[in-house]
Amino acid sequence: MADDSARKRKVRGRKIRDDRSSKEGRRAKKELARKASNAGERNGDSPLSDPGEVAPEPFVETDAVQSLRGRITGWLEADQPVHLIGPTGCGKTALALSAAAERGRPVVWINGDEAVDTAALVGDHAGGERYKEDDRFVSGVSKQTEIVRERWVDNPLSVAVREGATLVYNEFSRSDPAAHNVLLSVFEEGVLERPGKRGDDRSIDVHPEFRAIFTSNDVEYAGVHEQQDALLDRFVGVHVDYYDDETEREIVRSHVELSDEGVETVVDATRALRDDLDIVVGTRAAITAAKGLAVFDGAGNSEASENGQFDDDLLAEVFTDVLSPKVTGDQTDVDDLRSRIREAI
Template identity: 50%
Template sequence: MTTTPEAEGLLHLQPGPDHVRTPATERLASRALAYLDAGFPVHFRGPAGSGKTKTALDLADRLGRPVLLLVGDASFDTAALVGRESGSRTRRVVDRYITSVMKVETETVPVWLDRALTVACAEGCTLVYDEFNRAPAAANNVLLTVLEERVLSLPKARGSDTAIRVHPNFRAIFTSNPEDHAGTEEAQDALLDRMVTIDLDGFDRDTEVAIAVARSGLDAEQAGRIVDLVRDFRLSREWTRRPTLRASVMIARLAKAQGLQVAAEEERFVEIVLDVLGSRVKPSAAGLPDPKHRQMLVRLVEHFCGPRLAGLPA
């Protein structure tokens, strides 16, 4: 998914050449679109690499409205969502109506700058709030009336419009990591109660293979071997950092770029697998790399990427 900037910070989404839609992603999108059409925000929750952001942006693209992307941050306050004063504007009027008299009037007023939530609510855009639980809960309180009463309350500093009715076309899509993930905050129940939460734990195998093919250029058979290897390692739980689809894509792209066969007897390919996945395996009791776990990776390569496939170049 690629984005094209438009006026006032809006984004126009355009599917990239490696964008993949499969029966599984279509079913998920159909569910989520039904919730959005009924007026409910959608919240995709899952660990890193589970496809939350990609799914959210694809969903926003399907809505066909301008998109504002907001990425949660620990430094956020309410102003980061709705806007704040940004400098000042000075107006100077020189009156020479009477040639012998010069009258000068100077007026300095603060300038208000709307941020993503205010623009989306006023213009009827789609707001994608990525990793919203990285922001402090207090910063997100302004969303409560937006999602329930469809009213956005704004500071008096903005001027006469201190409350605006949310545009009928406004839609909100949220993503978050589990609360035990580093850097996340506990999302308040009042906010979660206003949205439909869909838990994601990665894509199905066919979708992972399709994505690996699209992003690497390998054929489906070779990409499938890599995906199966990584998925099996994920299920083993013998890791400290969960291996995701990103690892499969990385291995596939490196193999393609170097013209390697996805085969256990291809020494350089085995080295790539160990380099990409080796840092994720559980260390020994002394905290050092455990040779037994690296041997487990070699065995996985041998199991899923066995002898050279017939018909492949030598």
Template identity: 30%
Template structure:
């Protein structure tokens, strides 16, 4: 597809960026380009890392690591959405094997045909390949992707050794919670320590939760009907829950994604106040509390009582 240059300042709605700074993308959208979220707020330092990797050709893998719900995958998909870059996205698990990524034979129109998997499609078409939760992947399976991460051709034995050479634009991106080091905290069960040779093929970018000011801007956009002091309290609540989660005192955390869900639901349920119900509490239960253990629900309610009264 035809390439196009995009102004970084205009495309990502950033202030203080020279207009002449540009990044390459594609001129037209295709079905695999992620949906654009107009309310998404980019963080300059993270966007800078991703665009630097992209402008240097993406010849090495990109590994985004950070706590659950910090926006790792969303950063990738929202950059791709604005640059019209197609993305093949897969969520890893302990039983995921290479053939699921490469492809398999299936009955098509009455005959057996080889159907490309998401990795093969990304390589043939020059798409970004995004593998979420990569630290759940069996290390032996991950190590089998070493050559692919750095741009080597893919060989498909089922098709007589067909060699798929990566098309221009193909890149390998991974996200995970533990930076491939395995779970030392007990917060992310099922994660596994990855092979060092595999990890050595990636740029590593750490994605934490947004700063308080950034989350204020996010909530102001997605739920403008909520008073500013309430939004401030919601962010203070989120920060306290995250602190307790990281300390191992809670089994759930309040990510930016959950915070946005809570804010939107609170705004939607505001009419409940006329019925004597608390919209904030009603929304919080459905956004977060109902997936916690009974003791944790009590703790979450106590934190809300302390912050909101």
């Protein structure tokens, strides 16, 4: 009887140790899962942004701007990805961010360039996490359990698709078209495949509130790739050009402290140069020129600036400085640009 009781105590003790070991193992696995799922948030890597934080400030709300943004938000409401196409410096990015913020959903931002590949969009393995459990419950007996878990980090597209965010893909056409093959299934089947991800969660079902806005320069710009027709067929294209003179004045005025007459002079000069020069003269150039004129030689406080009558030499020099990076940099080219600017303004 004593022997039977001793045997039962041994069996029960072994069972307790096994149960404790199993419990600790499950706890370790849960902790690893929690750490992996929260890694992006902990490290500040989460691409999700509050819509109020991405809304451009300042942002001009003229009739022309509201009409264009209304087209964008209308197509988004119709569950269509929108591709904004237009010359550099015409306000595509600000327009895209404004439309994204207006939806009230989280926003995910991607900036396209040659380095963007499929992994940069959907995610990749980021090393592994290792956990060791050392059980010394019985003296002289050591039991060690090692748990290894690969850590996968989702990149912007995966996060946007899963969370129902608005994806703003700036300079979309600067990325290699091969990187965008994953977008085909997103817009056609409503599924994102994550190459390199193993297991049941290799794919993500697209959240019903997911939307996408892409921006691209016109095809004639350097560094621009032609994207595959199969993908472009799933977009709607909204072509954006420079705004009317009233809107451009409002935009410049919102960025620079300059008299109304001074702003009018800058915008008129910008629009004249846009017609006469064979380089791109965007609204951004007008803002930069206005900032320069508000500073150099005290122009911002002078009687001339109040009347919008800047010295012609100063006006020509400021616009030359603003636009000269667009020429080769050879002094002859800069001198030629200066002469053409003087003639135009």
